[in-house]
Amino acid sequence: MDLRIPCVCGNGIQCDRLDLIVALPCPVCGREIDVEYLDTERKRRRLTLTVVEGPQMSGQRFVVPIGEDLLIGSTGQRWLRLVDGAVDGVHCRLHATAQGVMLLEDLKSSTGSWIGAARIVTGEIAPGQQLRIGQYSLRLDREEVERPRIANQLRAHRIQDEQEEQAPRLSRVAAPGFSRWIISQRFNLARGLTSTFGWLAAWLHFRISSPHWGLDPAYSASICIAGGVALTWIAGRMSMVRQGWNLAGAIVPGFLAIIDTALLLLAPTLAGGAVCWFNAVMCGRHPPSAGQAVAAFCVNILTLIGLLLAAMLQSGG
Numbered sequence: 001m002d003l004r005i006p007c008v009c010g011n012g013i014q015c016d017r018l019d020l021i022v023a024l025p026c027p028v029c030g031r032e033i034d035v036e037y038l039d040t041e042r043k044r045r046r047l048t049l050t051v052v053e054g055p056q057m058s059g060q061r062f063v064v065p066i067g068e069d070l071l072i073g074s075t076g077q078r079w080l081r082l083v084d085g086a087v088d089g090v091h092c093r094l095h096a097t098a099q100g101v102m103l104l105e106d107l108k109s110s111t112g113s114w115i116g117a118a119r120i121v122t123g124e125i126a127p128g129q130q131l132r133i134g135q136y137s138l139r140l141d142r143e144e145v146e147r148p149r150i151a152n153q154l155r156a157h158r159i160q161d162e163q164e165e166q167a168p169r170l171s172r173v174a175a176p177g178f179s180r181w182i183i184s185q186r187f188n189l190a191r192g193l194t195s196t197f198g199w200l201a202a203w204l205h206f207r208i209s210s211p212h213w214g215l216d217p218a219y220s221a222s223i224c225i226a227g228g229v230a231l232t233w234i235a236g237r238m239s240m241v242r243q244g245w246n247l248a249g250a251i252v253p254g255f256l257a258i259i260d261t262a263l264l265l266l267a268p269t270l271a272g273g274a275v276c277w278f279n280a281v282m283c284g285r286h287p288p289s290a291g292q293a294v295a296a297f298c299v300n301i302l303t304l305i306g307l308l309l310a311a312m313l314q315s316g317g
């Protein structure tokens with residue numbers, strides 16, 4: 001059953017996510033309507049009035065605004081209009097305090113205002129108790145407001161982000177100038193250069209490590225092949241849909257370059273640093289500028305040629 005939020009002025013306020021709202025403005029009169037209060041146990045609660053019986057509106061539920069004088073009657077702009085011959089134009093007044101106490105005051109009506117079986121001048125309505133106005137019976141309820149957990153909200157947003165990221169965008173990259181192809185193919189280039197670097201560096205490591213460090217050639221070869229495969233795998237995952245993999249594609253060669261620096265291997269250090277820089281330029285979320293892309297591409301090609309030469313020299317020596 002839907003919950004209506006009538007303003008003091010009689011206007012019905014629209015709200016899709018009442019569970020997230022504490023107060024909301026009325027677009028007609030500009031009043032800010034409090035739809036919740038904090039009880040003594042510091043729980044958020046909402047007061048609702050349900051039409052249990054009546055000539056009209058049976059089963060409808062209304063949020064009771066907090067701290068407002070709410071007029072109930074059969075004519076004009078009332079908070080709640082009960083159309084019935086036995087209800088006066090202005091029949092009675094409801095008031096919910098900031099502590100959630102609900103008071104009813106009869107406004108000298110001809111048929112009276114009733115709480116339970118008692119006709120009252122003023123009185124307090126307990127939760128679950130019914131009031132009678134003309135032919136209408138209404139019940140007051142005090143509901144605890146259940147807030148959606150922040151973790152659930154975050155998960156919903158994360159799923160939304162991922163769905164957005166899954167849209168393939170390589171073909172839709174717009175970049176002016178002659179290097180449009182380079183820019184639109186930047187992930188393929190980054191993958192290709194990272195893989196090339198991985199295998200050249202693995203070869204060079206094999207040539208250096210096996211004779212100089214006295215390692216068994218089969219052992220040395222397996223480590224180098226594993227390294228090449230790992231880097232090729234990371235490169236293959238680089239795409240426009242997963243920022244994490246693009247970041248890994250930029251960081252892993254840089255990390256390997258740091259290790260190679262410690263091992264005093266100049267050529268793989270330079271190549272790793274250059275591939276890392278290239279990936280960072282090419283795999284950012286926004287397309288790089290034509291100049292940046294061309295510069296990064298040239299530096300990488302030159303560095304990889306240097307790495308190839310170093311590996312060949314090592315083979316020859």
Ligand SMILES: [Zn+2]
Pocket residue numbers: 007008009010011026027028029030031
């Ligand atoms: Zn209003």
